[in-house]
Amino acid sequence: MSTVEAGNSNGFLMDIWINLKRWLIKTTRNPFVVVGSLVQPVIFLVLFTEIFGGAVGGALSQALGPDISYVTYLTPAIIVQSALVAAAGSGIGLVDDMENGMFEKVLVSPINRAAMFLGKSLSEVVRIVVQTFIILGLGYVLLWFDTGGEIGTYIETGIVGALGIVLVAIVFAIWFTAFSNIVALVTRDQESTIIGANLLQFPLLFVSSAFLPVDILPNWVQTVATFNPITYGVDAARALMLGRDVQTVIDVTAFGGVWNTLIPSFAVLIALDIALGAIAVRYLNRASSSSAQ
Amino acid sequence: MNAIEATGVELTYSDGTEAVRGIDLAIPEGEFFGFLGPNGAGKTTAIKTFTTLLYPTAGTVTVNGFDVVDDAQSVRETIGYMAQETSVDEELTARENIKFACEAYGVPRGERADRIDELLDLVDLADVADKEATEFSGGMKKRLDVATALVHEPPLVFLDEPTTGLDPKARIRLWEYFREINEQGTTVFLTTQYLEEADELCDRLSVIQDGKIVATDAPDTLKSEVGGDVLDITIDDASEERRAHAAEVARESGLFADGTVEITDDGISVASEHARSRGTDLLLALRDADFTVTGFDVRSPTLDDVFLAITGEPAEEDDEPAEGTRESAAPEAAQ
Numbered sequence: 370m371s372t373v374e375a376g377n378s379n380g381f382l383m384d385i386w387i388n389l390k391r392w393l394i395k396t397t398r399n400p401f402v403v404v405g406s407l408v409q410p411v412i413f414l415v416l417f418t419e420i421f422g423g424a425v426g427g428a429l430s431q432a433l434g435p436d437i438s439y440v441t442y443l444t445p446a447i448i449v450q451s452a453l454v455a456a457a458g459s460g461i462g463l464v465d466d467m468e469n470g471m472f473e474k475v476l477v478s479p480i481n482r483a484a485m486f487l488g489k490s491l492s493e494v495v496r497i498v499v500q501t502f503i504i505l506g507l508g509y510v511l512l513w514f515d516t517g518g519e520i521g522t523y524i525e526t527g528i529v530g531a532l533g534i535v536l537v538a539i540v541f542a543i544w545f546t547a548f549s550n551i552v553a554l555v556t557r558d559q560e561s562t563i564i565g566a567n568l569l570q571f572p573l574l575f576v577s578s579a580f581l582p583v584d585i586l587p588n589w590v591q592t593v594a595t596f597n598p599i600t601y602g603v604d605a606a607r608a609l610m611l612g613r614d615v616q617t618v619i620d621v622t623a624f625g626g627v628w629n630t631l632i633p634s635f636a637v638l639i640a641l642d643i644a645l646g647a648i649a650v651r652y653l654n655r656a657s658s659s660s661a662q
Numbered sequence: 663m664n665a666i667e668a669t670g671v672e673l674t675y676s677d678g679t680e681a682v683r684g685i686d687l688a689i690p691e692g693e694f695f696g697f698l699g700p701n702g703a704g705k706t707t708a709i710k711t712f713t714t715l716l717y718p719t720a721g722t723v724t725v726n727g728f729d730v731v732d733d734a735q736s737v738r739e740t741i742g743y744m745a746q747e748t749s750v751d752e753e754l755t756a757r758e759n760i761k762f763a764c765e766a767y768g769v770p771r772g773e774r775a776d777r778i779d780e781l782l783d784l785v786d787l788a789d790v791a792d793k794e795a796t797e798f799s800g801g802m803k804k805r806l807d808v809a810t811a812l813v814h815e816p817p818l819v820f821l822d823e824p825t826t827g828l829d830p831k832a833r834i835r836l837w838e839y840f841r842e843i844n845e846q847g848t849t850v851f852l853t854t855q856y857l858e859e860a861d862e863l864c865d866r867l868s869v870i871q872d873g874k875i876v877a878t879d880a881p882d883t884l885k886s887e888v889g890g891d892v893l894d895i896t897i898d899d900a901s902e903e904r905r906a907h908a909a910e911v912a913r914e915s916g917l918f919a920d921g922t923v924e925i926t927d928d929g930i931s932v933a934s935e936h937a938r939s940r941g942t943d944l945l946l947a948l949r950d951a952d953f954t955v956t957g958f959d960v961r962s963p964t965l966d967d968v969f970l971a972i973t974g975e976p977a978e979e980d981d982e983p984a985e986g987t988r989e990s991a992a993p994e995a996a997q
Contacts, residue, residue, distance in 0.1 A: 391751070470745050471750075480766050
């Protein structure tokens with residue numbers, strides 16, 4: 370009598386790496402993704418600064434002082450917006466996988482379910498990191514044109530601040546990546562996933578601190594912005610960019626300077642990441658191992 | 663040890679569809695076993711409960727000695743599974759697809775390169791190994807899918823309607839691979855709608871209908887239940903009365919005492935070991951009884967005939983939506 374030996378599966382980290390690698394290959398092979406994630410932020414940054422820059426100037430001086438350029442004010446928002454777009458698309462890949470059978474193929478393999486989600490999310494993170502550096506560079510170029518070459522300081526908190534902004538983009542993207550994947554797992558439909566993620570994207574952006582100081586917006590928008598995760602992502606990135614406490618939706622003064630913005634923002638975003646990440650993994654587990662009842 | 667042991671397996675979807683209604687099976691190691699049945703019979707649902715994609719509503723399944731519910735991970739590590747719909751990542755090359763499968767199943771790093779080349783050879787894709795699968799034909803993708811299911815040299819492979827939708831040439835090619843894998847000692851569990859395929863490959867097979875096994879035996883034994891070949895005859899005036907009369911003529915001729923005579927939509931159908939040799943005699947008998955025969959066809963028994971012989975009713979297509987569709991992988995996920 371022979372027996373079959375089990376136990377030839379990978380560790381958790383290896384499972385993440387396997388999935389990450391597959392998604393990265395797919396990302397680089399998809400010209401739409403590459404172009405989309407680079408061209409879109411460029412368009413938004415240029416259009417917004419050129420069209421609204423002049424008009425917003427007054428409000429900006431009023432809220433933050435006369436020395437703030439709309440370019441430096443807006444760049445963090447575009448970084449967060451681009452992270453949002455990349456995250457929103459995450460579920461589409463998952464639905465793709467369901468449609469071409471790869472989802473089931475991975476489920477029937479010994480790959481860990483949480484690693485499946487983490488690998489996929491990390492591929493979005495890689496994309497967001499690259500994208501963030503590019504937007505930071507582009508903001509610098511725009512500012513150079515705006516100021517006629519006399520920039521002074523671009524990122525007030527320096528190199529550490531720039532890396533901090535990348536970290537903000539990552540922490541910000543995870544909850545929305547999870548959200549997009551949850552929509553994908555629930556609807557199992559390409560269009561629903563695209564609509565589900567994009568439907569929220571624009572309204573959320575406008576009723577946040579992304580494009581204008583919250584103080585000059587209508588009262589109801591201020592209220593919504595307080596409960597809008599985008600506000601916390603944008604505020605954190607902006608605090609690092611401008612080197613000061615920019616958060617007005619909640620008033621924290623215990624930590625001093627930028628930390629008054631950073632600590633509450635990270636707290637909110639990390640809590641969201643954990644909550645939505647857990648739900649996404651739970652759905653994956655249900656999709657793979659459950660009675661049909 | 664049996665490769666698969668199933669006792670009283672039932673599976674009811676959340677919408678109340680009873681896709682599998684009590685299956686008992688014991689498949690010894692090394693066997694080439696088949697599930698034969700029409701669309702909606704519960705074949706895919708059954709295979710998904712054997713491969714941990716669905717948990718049985720009732721009953722127990724042991725695969726390679728591991729319980730599919732309590733030790734799903736061990737089951738996953740020791741089986742290969744090929745879904746009904748071709749499952750390859752079209753944005754990856756053939757080589758990358760196989761490599762991903764090697765990694766997923768923890769094939770030791772040092773063995774991967776050789777294993778990949780071996781499998782590319784087995785499925786005749788070595789010359790297009792570095793092309794993206796999106797350029798492949800349906801048959802090529804299917805072959806690539808086969809290769810990815812075999813990377814870890816599993817002792818047991820599940821093939822869910824592996825040749826549905828393929829052209830005859832591609833189908834025969836795949837049969838050769840399956841036979842080869844089986845000859846090397848792999849237990850193969852296959853589902854199919856084609857009697858011909860089950861006949862060609864399987865040591866034993868179960869006929870499955872409405873979620874239940876209605877017969878399990880060697881293909882030849884099952885086919886003999888049909889009683890030989892089938893002779894379909896169409897007659898000129900196919901009124902109910904005339905057709906009944908024609909059937910009577912056939913029965914009373916005594917030519918097919920071993921077989922059955924059925925009335926069809928446009929004539930009669932005779933299943934008998936003598937369907938070929940005595941066909942002409944039947945035509946003459948019908949002419950003597952003033953029938954004008956407008957068509958006749960002698961053929962080997964089909965799945966329909968086996969069903970007719972075993973269950974007494976034709977194999978009708980069910981409208982069970984869950985069966986064989988991708989959504990059935992996790993019907994409860996949408997709750």
